[in-house]
Amino acid sequence: MRSIARVLVLAVLCLPSVAAFADATSDQFRNELEALKKQMQEMQRTIKEQQKTISNQQNTIDKLEKTAAKPVELPPAQKEELRKELTQELAREERKTVTPSPVPARGRGFGGMEPFARGIQSLNPDISIDGLFAAAASTEDDFERLFTGAHDPVQRGFTLQNLELTLGGAVDPYFRGDVHLVYQIDRRGKSTLEVEEAYLTTLSLPSNLQLKAGQFFTQFGRLNPTHPHTWDFSDQPLVNGRMFGGDGLRNPGMQFSYLLPLPFYMEAMTTVQDSQGETAFSFRNAPGEELFGRPLQERKVRGLDDLLWVPRLRTSFNLSDTQTLLLGASGATGPNASGLHTRTNIYGLDLYWRWKPLDNFNGWPFVSFQTEGMFRDYQAGRALDETSGDLLLPRRTLNDWGMYSQILWGFSPRWVAGMRFDYVEGNGDARNDPNRDRRLRYSPNITFYPSEFSKWRLQYNFDDQPDRGRHDHTITLQYEFLIGTHGAHTF
């Protein structure tokens, strides 16, 4: 209707000008004018007819509206028949338009992509930030004496344990990339940034192989490769601190893993990494520092033997539909910097068992048991007095061992009670070395998870230090938040 009106207005506007030219020109114009007149009459007639049709239709609509108040009830079977016909018709129409492709994209439906995300499609990685904090009180003044982890509470009062920025996503059809950056605030209030992990993982190498390359946590045992916010206690087990230092065993390198073609899960992996730095604590560590009374020397890599090699075998069995067992054995070998030819070997065994009923309520209830034992063989070089050259400490083999066991009980939705036992010890004259003395620790805790993305944890530590002749009590309140898209964790 509107377009017809527009044509009319235009035609009317044009008329005077057409008339003005009519006299001055030939019959051609007159003829055209005649034609236009006819056309206009024609249009007016059409409009009238259309108006008539519209009013007729309006009447019909009014009638229909009246009758619609009491609709004709089709019997359900007939309705179903109609519905079926319609659906089939629609399906036929859709099938016609489909072009065969690996992933058929049809008109309606989900289309394999998040509908909401379609509008904001971007190639950005998944981003998440996890904040992990603690408030602590202890009978021990020096927290470094109590805790072995760099993400453990550092002082009485408050600690930012870990602010972790995680980015991850597909690199291309061949690799996945993951980055974990960690911010911390130390006791002096200084902010630090750590490149905790940054690595690629292959998606489909042949022969069940997989390669991980970059900077990453070494696959040794169960706890070492995981991030503090996934831990079940607010501090790191003592044995992990003793063997791998405060920040865990991680360095630039590569990890090859192989899924064995067996009817049950068994994965063999070997990691080769740089053996230097604070994150290779029992190995080359940081030159210039001192460990076990011996100064650490500058030691260059001269061959494959000077790198850190870590084989690991992991297997799992389903004991029943509700019980899963995971077993692992690890070894780590590499040079240490206490001498020019000294080496360190660390051996570890780990076990994890979990029970969770099949009709669990959002993951509850459950019971899990986890234990790890480690043994270290550290060939310590001689320590000489810098000025006189006198022998201060002889060449020695230092053996340390330790373990932790923990049991967790998700007794009621959102609530978990836990108990952990820690034990570490060293051979020989270890009692005066805070890195080697005998220690036992008992840590009960209780955690409340308001959702998967936050937690509040209250933990008590009873530290028994027989070599120091004292014991200490520590209470920690840990809390966490997680925002953004954070990948699921492995079993």
Next chain:
Amino acid sequence: MKIFGVCAGISPRWLVAGLIAVSIVTPALNVQAVERLRVITSTPDFAAIATEVGGDRVDVLSLAKGTQNPHFVDARPSFIVELNKADMLIEGGLELEIGWLPPLLLSARNPNLQPNAPGRVVAALNVPILEVPTFRVDRSMGDVHPAGNPHFTLDPDNGKIVAETIADALIRIHPQDAAVFQANLERFKNTLDAKIQQWVAQMEPFRGAKVVSYHKSYNYFIERFGLELASTVEPKPGVPPSPAYVETLTALMKAQGVRVVMLEPYYVRALPDVISRETGAQILVLPTMPGGIPEVQTYADVFQYNINALTNALRAGQ
């Protein structure tokens, strides 16, 4: 400590040699004498449909059990082995399995199941999805699904669409059996159509009846069979109700005459029992998937059982 001294010298060269050796041995051990296609599904509803469409040409295994909440499945390492050997993976999509499937797939290192590979099937592909947010969602709204409600197989019409998607995928990776898959698909759809007519007729007298469910698991069912969801026991997805909320809910149920609480088999009954006592509404434990309760084994069983239970309860409440 002598014993440790013996194994002290793990030679790196030995390790490399060992790794190369095992990777050479692998293809030899990994004999792929495949006669039937190995189809893995995330949940048993897709497994039931895939079994119907694939017939005797497929071996179907669901990672989750019917009694399990599909959002919270333990990512057992044995699943890695299953996924490693699979020709096809059928997942729901819409972030249903986001909490457990992605790390398993990464560890499974199976090229058949990479995104966009012919063996990777997203069941939601052609399904009209309910509750797709048209506004920005965040987690203050609970465990919301930014891509819409993923429990779509509880509308039997969607089951037919999923069956078509699965048939397409089976034909794609195994074209020589196309006729078999096509025939199975038609049979499945026709059988289901006949049942749908019967189910609709059974539910017709209760059109518009108001119900409450624990989670928004049954929304597709409710929509399809003309019921009305008055509210949910959870105030927000994944968020447990507070006593104040329960009070509001029971008041609402009394005011609207809600006679039925639909309860997923994996939710704790304690609170719904309280609500039931308070309002007189009947609690119906209704499976969302085959295997959810022992007597429900096929895809059609889910509807038959649920509709029988609902019509009985609603009739009693009239």
